[in-house]
Amino acid sequence: MTPLIEARDLVRIYHVRRGLFGHPTPVRAVDGISLAVMAGETLGIVGESGSGKSTLGRMLLGIDAAQEGEVVFDGKAMPAGATPEWRKLRAKMQLVYQDPLAALDRRLTIATQMAEPLEIHRLIPKEHRAARVAELMSAVGLRPDQATRFPHELSGGQRQRVVIARAIASRPKLLVCDEPVSALDVSIQAQIINMLRDLQQQHSIAMVFISHDLKVVRNIADRVAVMYLGRVVEEASSDVIFRSPMHPYTRALVSSVPRPGSPLQGRVILQGEPPNPANRPSGCAFHPRCPLARDLCRTAAPQLKDIGDGRTVACHVTAGDDAQIAA
Numbered sequence: 001m002t003p004l005i006e007a008r009d010l011v012r013i014y015h016v017r018r019g020l021f022g023h024p025t026p027v028r029a030v031d032g033i034s035l036a037v038m039a040g041e042t043l044g045i046v047g048e049s050g051s052g053k054s055t056l057g058r059m060l061l062g063i064d065a066a067q068e069g070e071v072v073f074d075g076k077a078m079p080a081g082a083t084p085e086w087r088k089l090r091a092k093m094q095l096v097y098q099d100p101l102a103a104l105d106r107r108l109t110i111a112t113q114m115a116e117p118l119e120i121h122r123l124i125p126k127e128h129r130a131a132r133v134a135e136l137m138s139a140v141g142l143r144p145d146q147a148t149r150f151p152h153e154l155s156g157g158q159r160q161r162v163v164i165a166r167a168i169a170s171r172p173k174l175l176v177c178d179e180p181v182s183a184l185d186v187s188i189q190a191q192i193i194n195m196l197r198d199l200q201q202q203h204s205i206a207m208v209f210i211s212h213d214l215k216v217v218r219n220i221a222d223r224v225a226v227m228y229l230g231r232v233v234e235e236a237s238s239d240v241i242f243r244s245p246m247h248p249y250t251r252a253l254v255s256s257v258p259r260p261g262s263p264l265q266g267r268v269i270l271q272g273e274p275p276n277p278a279n280r281p282s283g284c285a286f287h288p289r290c291p292l293a294r295d296l297c298r299t300a301a302p303q304l305k306d307i308g309d310g311r312t313v314a315c316h317v318t319a320g321d322d323a324q325i326a327a
């Protein structure tokens with residue numbers, strides 16, 4: 001089956017100046033990422049701050065251009081950003097990010113903002129727009145009387161519902177959700193996640209769900225890709241990742257997620273410095289913090305390897321690059 005969206009060897013480098021007079025240092029925010037998302041599927045992307053998750057999300061949507069590699073959507077190479085072809089495609093791919101207040105216009109009512117994408121993409125005749133807005137409001141659990149409210153009159157959770165309604169107004173095939181619930185209270189988070197899951201199932205929308213919070217990802221993702229310093233270090237079904245994480249970094253992340261009804265057991269505390277993309281360690285970038293690191297890990301970068309069970313992992317030790325380790 002053809003994936004809905006595919007990233008092929010994506011690279012994005014930023015040049016970041018350290019201090020006023022420092023030389024610009026290249027930061028490989030996304031460093032050779034390949035992944036695929038099938039129609040209707042949810043891929044969770046997890047990793048610490050600075051691992052490149054948001055950059056990857058923006059590249060999938062064509063908001064940030066790839067310096068190397070390409071994105072293929074529905075079997076066709078993604079047109080360059082900001083071209084008319086790309087704008088047409090954007091109706092099918094939408095972004096939901098963390099801060100709904102920044103995504104909404106404070107001066108416009110909720111109903112007006114929900115009608116905007118219908119107008120921009122000329123999706124339905126003008127006379128049907130009000131009915132579609134009412135349908136969208138109900139789909140995201142907002143009351144009809146809230147249509148005339150302004151963003152600041154709503155709670156954070158309600159605002160995120162408006163943003164999601166706007167995102168699904170154009171009947172997209174893909175939603176990229178970048179930390180969509182991080183700014184919300186835990187009780188509200190669950191409501192929004194359940195709503196996203198329902199909408200996704202009803203309309204068969206694929207989702208790329210970016211989060212540093214594994215608890216949230218476990219509740220929504222079919223598959224999970226774990227990122228470390230711009231690269232994917234492990235990818236597998238959500239079940240496999242949470243039941244038997246393999247990469248030492250994934251193990252540490254998963255060990256910090258409490259299981260419902262049972263205390264934290266065998267928590268792995270990550271040692272060493274948090275990753276700094278401007279100063280990537282040699283070999284496996286995780287080796288300075290890795291409890292399993294061997295000599296090979298300090299010199300040779302492990303490649304993602306298919307190890308069965310639908311899992312790929314980039315780790316010399318756990319993926320069993322035995323011959324190399326012994327050498």
Ligand SMILES: Nc1ncnc2c1ncn2[C@@H]1O[C@H](COP(=O)(O)OP(=O)(O)OP(=O)(O)O)[C@@H](O)[C@H]1O
Binds near residue numbers: 055056212
């Ligand atoms: N526009 C930019 N200009 C310069 N550097 C950038 C830019 N965007 C991201 N970076 C750098 O690229 C790296 C990856 O950032 P990115 O925001 O994609 O990571 P992230 O995993 O989403 O982190 P967070 O969870 O903190 O948002 C970081 O080192 C960041 O400083």
